[in-house]
Amino acid sequence: MISVKNLIKNYGHGHSAVQALKGIDLKIAAGEFVAIMGRSGSGKSTLLRILGLLDMPTGGEVKIDGVDALKLAEKERARFRLEKLGYVFQEHSLISELNVLENVYLPAVADLANINYRKRAKEILDMVGLKDRIRHYPSEISGGEQQRVAIARALVNQPRTLFADEPTASLDMESSQIVLDLFRKLNRDLGQTIVMVTHEPEDRQYVDRVIWMKDGRIDNG
Amino acid sequence: MKTLLGNLKLAFFLAFKSMFKGNKWALGLIIVVMAFSFVNLIFTSSVISGVMATMDNQMINTVFSNVIISPREDKYYIERADEVEAKIRQISGVTETCSHLNSSGFIEYGWKEKGLPWDRVKSGNWNILGIDPAQEAKVTTIGHNMIDGQYLDETDTNSIVLGVEVAGGEKAQTSGFLTLGGVNVGDKVRVTYPNGIQREYTVKGIFRAREMMQADHLAFVTNREMVSVLGRPQFFNRASEILVRAENNGIEDSLAGELRSTGLDLEIRSWREYGGAYRSVISTFEIIGTIIGGTGLIVAAIVMFIVIYINVISKKRQIGILRAIGIPQNTVLGSYLIQALSYALLGIILGWFIIRLVLQPYFIFNPIDFPFGFLSLNIESSRIIGSAIALTAASVLAGLIPSWAVMRESIIKTLWGV
Numbered sequence: 001m002i003s004v005k006n007l008i009k010n011y012g013h014g015h016s017a018v019q020a021l022k023g024i025d026l027k028i029a030a031g032e033f034v035a036i037m038g039r040s041g042s043g044k045s046t047l048l049r050i051l052g053l054l055d056m057p058t059g060g061e062v063k064i065d066g067v068d069a070l071k072l073a074e075k076e077r078a079r080f081r082l083e084k085l086g087y088v089f090q091e092h093s094l095i096s097e098l099n100v101l102e103n104v105y106l107p108a109v110a111d112l113a114n115i116n117y118r119k120r121a122k123e124i125l126d127m128v129g130l131k132d133r134i135r136h137y138p139s140e141i142s143g144g145e146q147q148r149v150a151i152a153r154a155l156v157n158q159p160r161t162l163f164a165d166e167p168t169a170s171l172d173m174e175s176s177q178i179v180l181d182l183f184r185k186l187n188r189d190l191g192q193t194i195v196m197v198t199h200e201p202e203d204r205q206y207v208d209r210v211i212w213m214k215d216g217r218i219d220n221g
Numbered sequence: 222m223k224t225l226l227g228n229l230k231l232a233f234f235l236a237f238k239s240m241f242k243g244n245k246w247a248l249g250l251i252i253v254v255m256a257f258s259f260v261n262l263i264f265t266s267s268v269i270s271g272v273m274a275t276m277d278n279q280m281i282n283t284v285f286s287n288v289i290i291s292p293r294e295d296k297y298y299i300e301r302a303d304e305v306e307a308k309i310r311q312i313s314g315v316t317e318t319c320s321h322l323n324s325s326g327f328i329e330y331g332w333k334e335k336g337l338p339w340d341r342v343k344s345g346n347w348n349i350l351g352i353d354p355a356q357e358a359k360v361t362t363i364g365h366n367m368i369d370g371q372y373l374d375e376t377d378t379n380s381i382v383l384g385v386e387v388a389g390g391e392k393a394q395t396s397g398f399l400t401l402g403g404v405n406v407g408d409k410v411r412v413t414y415p416n417g418i419q420r421e422y423t424v425k426g427i428f429r430a431r432e433m434m435q436a437d438h439l440a441f442v443t444n445r446e447m448v449s450v451l452g453r454p455q456f457f458n459r460a461s462e463i464l465v466r467a468e469n470n471g472i473e474d475s476l477a478g479e480l481r482s483t484g485l486d487l488e489i490r491s492w493r494e495y496g497g498a499y500r501s502v503i504s505t506f507e508i509i510g511t512i513i514g515g516t517g518l519i520v521a522a523i524v525m526f527i528v529i530y531i532n533v534i535s536k537k538r539q540i541g542i543l544r545a546i547g548i549p550q551n552t553v554l555g556s557y558l559i560q561a562l563s564y565a566l567l568g569i570i571l572g573w574f575i576i577r578l579v580l581q582p583y584f585i586f587n588p589i590d591f592p593f594g595f596l597s598l599n600i601e602s603s604r605i606i607g608s609a610i611a612l613t614a615a616s617v618l619a620g621l622i623p624s625w626a627v628m629r630e631s632i633i634k635t636l637w638g639v
Contacts, residue, residue, distance in 0.1 A: 014337065054545055054633060054636075055631065055633045073548070075549070075550070078544070078548075078549055079547065080547075081545070081547035082546070082547025082548070082549075087546060089542070089545075089636075093542050095238075095539055095542070095543070097239050097242035098242070100240055102238070106231075107546050107547055109227075109230070109234065110227070110228075110231055110548050110549065110552065136505065137242075147371070157547075
């Protein structure tokens with residue numbers, strides 16, 4: 001469950017300050033698959049980054065599963081990201097020197113509670129359909145496969161919430177469809193909460209709800 | 222503790238994957254740069270140290286030996302020299318001794334062709350040492366450095382051996398007018414001693430001890446000849462100085478102390494006390510060596526800083542991703558420190574092999590012919606260890622600064638540069 005109150009984000013100071021988020025209030029229930037949509041500069045990526053604890057807002061409150069996430073110290077935030085959140089970037093987010101399996105189990109190695117990290121990583125890679133690609137390096141697989149590896153990595157520590165920042169933006173139609181089908185499957189089969197920023201209108205068919213943004217505000221009207 | 226070990230394990234995993242699964246050429250280049258930085262650090266100081274060691278050895282081997290025993294200031298000679306030598310040889314750490322009966326002498330060559338008596342062409346004043354050739358050969362290496370003719374025999378009375386800087390000629394470093402102008406073996410020279418006695422000698426040999434400041438400016442006659450010149454019986458069994466050879470170089474000071482404790486009423490000094498101008502040359506070299514070493518270390522540290530900085534900057538986005546997915550900041554920082562440390566250690570190991578297997582053998586088989594001796598690298602273990610530690614510390618620091626700078630940036634800036 002994500003609860004956001006009066007979230008404000010300003011860039012710069014004084015006269016040159018730009019208000020990217022102008023007091024956002026929203027709630028995302030556990031198990032929901034939500035898309036955040038809007039034009040470029042509407043503030044959707046800024047919102048996602050703050051929800052994913054990658055950035056700090058200028059003001060407001062973000063509670064994730066009851067935890068006031070913005071009050072956590074830097075180390076605690078990193079720990080929270082590692083254990084409770086998963087993040088899928090737009091592109092090129094894999095570590096080029098690690099093979100598919102290593103990329104996936106990397107966060108699990110850092111999470112010491114996850115002692116069967118290899119087994120878990122293989123299971124997830126099987127789930128995303130990359131069982132036969134575990135020894136390949138990122139440069140040896142397609143863009144769509146890379147995104148599926150990134151999804152597997154985001155899921156390895158069994159996070160409550162998965163954030164995806166335009167995960168299909170750099171993919172062709174077929175690969176995009178595979179990735180979105182995978183999100184849908186994860187959401188339906190595992191009850192995975194997913195918050196995804198997307199530009200593509202056709203992505204609406206995959207999600208439970210769309211949060212429209214315009215000029216730093218939620219515009220669902 | 223568990224968390225620390227886990228983070229350390231992950232840091233090592235990331236570091237080694239980044240190094241060995243990344244660009245092999247880049248890895249090789251970084252290690253080679255590190256290796257040559259290390260070689261540069263060792264090589265320059267080893268050459269300077271080699272110069273100093275060669276000069277030291279030459280002085281010990283050709284002029285002073287390890288310890289020099291001379292009469293007290295109010296006396297000119299050591300009396301009953303053979304008894305003193307016998308006593309000295311009893312001391313532990315002494316291997317051999319030899320005595321010198323010294324005099325100055327005005328040496329002339331081609332005097333028959335000279336015009337006026339004050340015409341100093343092909344003549345000059347030099348120190349002439351009366352020696353026991355057999356005993357001398359056990360203490361100094363002059364006898365092994367003959368470039369022409371032969372060394373003295375104990376029975377020689379009308380022969381003289383000249384240092385190359387006395388004899389002059391092509392092999393001398395000194396300007397021709399300050400030498401005898403090119404005496405050859407078999408030529409006659411005339412020596413006028415301070416007591417007025419004049420002797421003609423046949424030049425039996427010419428030596429080049431490669432100690433151009435002192436040894437190569439000496440002339441040798443036998444002790445028997447010198448005693449006869451200075452006058453028997455007063456000068457029989459007298460010595461101007463006794464040279465003492467130690468088992469090892471470097472124990473001179475303790476050996477001199479031990480000799481003093483025997484109660485000999487003589488001046489006992491380590492060869493270092495006679496170093497004089499040499500010592501100032503050597504201390505100048507030491508200063509130069511320290512400056513070059515320090516500069517080399519700074520250059521090596523800067524090279525490493527640039528190499529590691531480029532490495533970190535080129536992987537800035539990757540650092541951002543690692544932080545974004547929750548890898549602890551210290552683990553990411555640790556992985557870059559481990560990489561820096563590994564580059565340094567691999568570079569040092571490669572550099573060490575270059576020094577030991579290439580440079581050192583090369584200089585052993587092809588020593589540089591310096592005026593004061595054949596120069597080889599003097600690679601001291603302490604210098605290798607010190608340089609390795611300094612270089613490792615510099616590389617860790619060079620790795621820490623850029624990594625820390627990137628780590629201090631926000632994840633957003635690291636990932637997207639905004």
